[in-house]
Ligand SMILES: Nc1ncnc2c1ncn2[C@@H]1O[C@H](COP(=O)(O)OP(=O)(O)OP(=O)(O)O)[C@@H](O)[C@H]1O
């Protein structure tokens with residue numbers, strides 16, 4: 710059995726709807742799961758059952774009010790549910806990568822720098838970081854003519870590839886993928902699947918949301934059905 714990298718225990722989430730007299734919207738409860746090194750787990754379930762919510766909780770963007778979300782980090786475990794902002798930043802710098810559905814574009818920063826940034830923030834010299842960024846952009850078939858432009862005006866599929874390149878440029882041991890192939894054609898989808906396969910072979914633990922079953926089956930070892938933990942409203 711490979712080493713556990715992600716461990717969720719008794720996680721629950723509900724939203725308080727402040728514009729509806731503080732009504733509570735329960736999403737899930739009693740959710741436990743773990744993911745081992747080298748494994749890719751598909752987060753599955755009908756729309757609205759909390760897949761993206763759980764992803765944001767894993768990354769520390771949404772609070773986790775109950776249970777624990779432990780990620781193996783450096784020589785121990787970090788519980789995202791109780792971690793202070795500095796620990797979350799350290800976790801994100803060294804351990805936890807996240808490819809969101811859409812690229813958050815920073816105006817005027819070139820594609821090459823956007824992709825190189827996770828390496829630069831780890832102290833890799835900018836030139837070396839840019840070389841690695843160029844290599845991964847090549848793998849994702851992003852034309853070199855675009856590398857020195859800011860991605861704000863890129864097409865959906867081009868922006869998504871910049872996003873993916875940024876996510877895979879640094880060797881994160883744990884990765885979260887939210888629909889990484891949604892706006893890509895077959896060739897580029899294959900390129901992304903290859904990156905995921907390489908990551909698995911290096912022992913990376915991944916959790917992904919993939920709406921397309923063919924893509925899911927190509928890289929995921931199993932599915933985790935979030936609807937099993939649904940709470941009736
Ligand atoms: N910030 C928020 N405030 C209030 N309610 C929210 C918030 N984020 C999500 N929700 C609610 O939580 C539930 C789960 O939403 P979520 O986006 O996680 O679903 P999902 O499983 O990712 O669905 P889809 O497959 O459509 O992307 C939904 O009912 C949604 O309205």
Ligand SMILES: [Mg+2]
Nearest residue numbers: 757760761762
């Ligand atoms: Mg979603």
